[in-house]
Amino acid sequence: MMATFHKNHLQEAFTLLQRNETDGCNLPTLQSETETLQSCIQVLPPDLVNRIAAGEVVERPASVVKELVENAIDAGATSVQITINNGGNSIRIADNGKGMNPKEAQLAFLNHATSKIKNAEDLDAIFTLGFRGEALASISAISRLACYTRTQDQPDGIQLVIEGGKLCHFNATGCSVGTVMEVDDLFFNTPARLKFLKSPKTEVAQVEEMVQGLALSHPKVQLSLTLAEKLAFQTDGEDKLKQTVTQVFGWKPENTNTLLETTFEDPLSNLKLRAVFASPAQESFHKRSKKAWWMLLNGRTVRCAILATAIKKAFEGLVPHGVYPFCAVWLEMPATEVDVNVHPTKKEVRYANSEQIFKFVVGGIRRALQEQFHATYGLHSAMQQQAQPVEQSTTQTHQYPTFATPNTLSDFTSTPAVPQNSVFWRSSSSSEHTAAPHTYSSATNSGMPTQTALAFYEPLASGAENSPVTASLQQRQWRVIGQLFNTYVLLETPKGLMVVDQHIASERWCYEALVTQSTAEKTVVQPLLSPIVLDVLSAEQVGVLEQYQDWLKDRMGFACERNQAGNLWVLCSVPQLYPNRKTISPVQQLEAVLEQLALKGEAELDTELLFATLACHTAVRAGDVLTHAQMERLVVDWLACSLPWSCPHGRPIAHTIEAEELNAFFDRPSLPVSSVYKR
Ligand code: ADP
Ligand code: MG
Numbered sequence: 001m002m003a004t005f006h007k008n009h010l011q012e013a014f015t016l017l018q019r020n021e022t023d024g025c026n027l028p029t030l031q032s033e034t035e036t037l038q039s040c041i042q043v044l045p046p047d048l049v050n051r052i053a054a055g056e057v058v059e060r061p062a063s064v065v066k067e068l069v070e071n072a073i074d075a076g077a078t079s080v081q082i083t084i085n086n087g088g089n090s091i092r093i094a095d096n097g098k099g100m101n102p103k104e105a106q107l108a109f110l111n112h113a114t115s116k117i118k119n120a121e122d123l124d125a126i127f128t129l130g131f132r133g134e135a136l137a138s139i140s141a142i143s144r145l146a147c148y149t150r151t152q153d154q155p156d157g158i159q160l161v162i163e164g165g166k167l168c169h170f171n172a173t174g175c176s177v178g179t180v181m182e183v184d185d186l187f188f189n190t191p192a193r194l195k196f197l198k199s200p201k202t203e204v205a206q207v208e209e210m211v212q213g214l215a216l217s218h219p220k221v222q223l224s225l226t227l228a229e230k231l232a233f234q235t236d237g238e239d240k241l242k243q244t245v246t247q248v249f250g251w252k253p254e255n256t257n258t259l260l261e262t263t264f265e266d267p268l269s270n271l272k273l274r275a276v277f278a279s280p281a282q283e284s285f286h287k288r289s290k291k292a293w294w295m296l297l298n299g300r301t302v303r304c305a306i307l308a309t310a311i312k313k314a315f316e317g318l319v320p321h322g323v324y325p326f327c328a329v330w331l332e333m334p335a336t337e338v339d340v341n342v343h344p345t346k347k348e349v350r351y352a353n354s355e356q357i358f359k360f361v362v363g364g365i366r367r368a369l370q371e372q373f374h375a376t377y378g379l380h381s382a383m384q385q386q387a388q389p390v391e392q393s394t395t396q397t398h399q400y401p402t403f404a405t406p407n408t409l410s411d412f413t414s415t416p417a418v419p420q421n422s423v424f425w426r427s428s429s430s431s432e433h434t435a436a437p438h439t440y441s442s443a444t445n446s447g448m449p450t451q452t453a454l455a456f457y458e459p460l461a462s463g464a465e466n467s468p469v470t471a472s473l474q475q476r477q478w479r480v481i482g483q484l485f486n487t488y489v490l491l492e493t494p495k496g497l498m499v500v501d502q503h504i505a506s507e508r509w510c511y512e513a514l515v516t517q518s519t520a521e522k523t524v525v526q527p528l529l530s531p532i533v534l535d536v537l538s539a540e541q542v543g544v545l546e547q548y549q550d551w552l553k554d555r556m557g558f559a560c561e562r563n564q565a566g567n568l569w570v571l572c573s574v575p576q577l578y579p580n581r582k583t584i585s586p587v588q589q590l591e592a593v594l595e596q597l598a599l600k601g602e603a604e605l606d607t608e609l610l611f612a613t614l615a616c617h618t619a620v621r622a623g624d625v626l627t628h629a630q631m632e633r634l635v636v637d638w639l640a641c642s643l644p645w646s647c648p649h650g651r652p653i654a655h656t657i658e659a660e661e662l663n664a665f666f667d668r669p670s671l672p673v674s675s676v677y678k679r
Pocket of ligand 1: 067071072075095097098099100108109113114115116129130132133134135136137178179
């Protein structure tokens with residue numbers, strides 16, 4: 001009885017809708033005048049209009065799954081089961097959400113029927129995943145759909161069957177609270193669309209990727225995906241991100257313990273970032289494509305160039321080119337600051353302040369990498385030094401420093417965050433295009449040592465007690481023990497014996513200095529007292545030099561001019577920061593840059609790669625014998641790096657043999673950490 005009543009109502013509603021859609025075109029006054037005319041223009045029948053419109057929302061099985069799962073989540077479901085069979089041709093989504101009463105079930109399948117917005121104002125603050133009211137109408141127009149649904153307060157549920165937009169059944173049925181949607185034979189009545197589907201394997205893979213994204217974006221919802229009768233994955237809905245990631249990708253929990261997880265908030269701008277990502281050293285979590293990156297914004301998976309660039313920036317100089325460490329970021333921000341309405345399937349977004357978002361995300365990930373460095377090696381690096389209160393930095397202490405863990409955007413200084421107290425920066429007092437003496441080794445001794453990069457091999461000058469480097473030396477937690485194989489610098493640290501690769505550590509510092517220099521307002525250069533005639537350059541190299549003369553001077557610090565006769569080029573200045581000119585001459589440095597320029601040209605120039613190459617060329621080599629003071633300088637500089645983790649090619653810089661390991665080996669009780677500093 002109830003069922004027939006509702007079926008009549010629903011059919012009425014469908015008829016009404018059809019009439020409304022054609023009514024708008026009945027223009028009586030015009031009609032009488034144009035009655036006799038022939039027209040090739042026709043108003044399409046509503047079911048055809050629906051089918052066309054459906055194509056915009058429903059591209060493939062994966063988009064059906066997305067719409068239905070999002071509806072389930074919008075209905076407050078805490079558990080959603082997704083079952084896919086027949087290569088995506090049979091989709092079943094069951095949820096424990098609030099369900100629909102008979103009247104709601106009637107309306108839900110009509111075009112532009114939604115419970116999620118009521119007026120234009122609501123568009124500005126959308127908290128649900130759907131709001132257009134077109135998914136159910138579209139899907140049911142181009143498939144055979146069955147829906148079972150019941151609300152808490154209804155004794156019976158409703159079974160509703162629609163095939164190709166035509167209502168076939170509308171009956172009372174027994175079912176539990178929530179909704180089950182079954183969609184079969186997608187595109188059965190739109191053969192052209194059917195042809196565009198890829199192989200069942202590809203379609204199912206797309207569904208899987210879609211559901212992975214849905215599961216990641218809703219860590220509070222239990223989600224399960226069953227493909228061809230086999231459970232693909234299942235999440236527990238506990239809102240623990242690392243756990244969710246592990247479940248979604250079917251990784252072994254013991255392998256994912258070492259993934260980094262961070263939460264980062266900026267109360268001023270109301271931004272919140274949570275992220276789970278691999279460290280540069282975790283190669284098993286590195287991929288060769290951007291598919292390794294997941295971006296989740298206010299509960300949606302998004303495609304977003306800003307976020308992708310931010311992740312790239314955060315790992316820049318830490319992993320080799322073309323390597324993408326696993327990274328998932330969950331960004332939460334006020335709905336008014338972001339427009340998710342750009343794309344019909346709502347994957348692309350626009351921000352009110354994209355620069356701010358970019359910096360926030362880069363800062364968050366980098367800070368987590370820094371903290372991990374600290375935790376792994378027991379040493380603090382530049383960013384953490386900055387975070388310390390000023391008074392502390394001048395007092396001598398052997399206490400393990402308790403770092404303030406700044407986690408707001410305002411704490412994040414610049415990108416890349418090369419430390420203000422790095423040796424390189426303090427050199428500027430004597431630099432900016434002034435004629436420093438053309439020597440490669442000596443530091444000047446005008447009270448405050450200039451401590452330029454040129455003094456790399458020099459001991460710290462005496463009388464430098466007040467310099468920030470010395471202050472940090474006093475509070476540092478390490479001691480140089482010596483050099484091993486002329487390749488490794490050995491340190492005693494609170495954690496144990498640290499082995500530092502001298503080449504890679506020095507390369508890291510050179511790289512960061514180069515990056516900083518290229519982004520600085522003015523390049524710090526070292527004019528050459530006797531300019532070098534560039535007669536070794538090939539004709540091709542001279543061509544490149546001519547073309548990029550200004551860029552080389554302004555951005556790289558290589559000033560080249562023609563000689564008076566105009567037949568030769570001479571090199572007049574070089575970048576000041578190259579620390580080790582023993583192994584590479586200024587001309588060789590210039591040649592390395594010209595080579596990269598010849599390959600790519602300025603516009604496409606991969607500066608990251610260029611700087612990495614230059615840093616590698618100019619750094620201390622394995623095999624170089626270092627004095628104790630030189631090793632000290634090397635370590636101080638390395639720890640002043642913003643990201644002392646790995647070299648720009650992704651190789652690790654240091655390895656610690658932990659005190660516990662040694663103690664266990666020698667069967668000794670563990671020593672208190674402080675005892676190692678009582679010297
Ligand atoms: P939208 O999600 O944009 O509102 P849809 O066509 O996807 O449009 O859904 C129409 C309406 O149907 C929703 O607004 C909601 O009220 C109802 N609905 C759809 N799916 C469910 C579900 N799984 N549980 C409860 N209500 C649902
Ligand atoms: Mg919807």
